[in-house]
Amino acid sequence: MADRSLRSLVIVAYDISDDKRRGRAAKTLLSYGARVEASVYELWLTPREIEKMWHTLTRVVKDGDLVRCYTVCDACVRRVRSTTLSAPQDEIAFFA
Numbered sequence: 188m189a190d191r192s193l194r195s196l197v198i199v200a201y202d203i204s205d206d207k208r209r210g211r212a213a214k215t216l217l218s219y220g221a222r223v224e225a226s227v228y229e230l231w232l233t234p235r236e237i238e239k240m241w242h243t244l245t246r247v248v249k250d251g252d253l254v255r256c257y258t259v260c261d262a263c264v265r266r267v268r269s270t271t272l273s274a275p276q277d278e279i280a281f282f283a
Contacts (some may be wrong), residue, residue: 194258196267197230197237199244203252211247212254215240 199216203209203226213222219240220230231241241256248254259267 191239193233194231195234195237195261196264197232197240198227198257198259199230199240199254200218200253201248201252203248203254205249205252208247208249208252212244214222215243 197220199210199228201212203212209226213226216222216230217224218230219232221238223229224280230236230240244254
């Protein structure tokens with residue numbers, strides 16, 4: 188697993204109407220991180236992993252699907268607020 192200092196928190200959200208494509212997108216994202224809402228994921232990734240994830244994900248989606256990917260800076264990660272769920276954690280290892 189890469190050093191934490193090399194990883195960034197990445198938030199991915201999607202709106203995919205087709206069940207099959209939505210399932211494939213979910214499976215792809217779950218291989219990199221954790222689902223925090225039906226179509227929202229928190230991933231701790233290196234720059235290389237971000238590119239690999241994005242490449243894989245863009246092969247799943249089609250015209251009309253919406254996927255957003257946000258990389259959260261270190262200063263902003265420290266300011267994340269959360270109710271019910273815990274704040275983003277990087278102790279869990281996911282392997283793609």
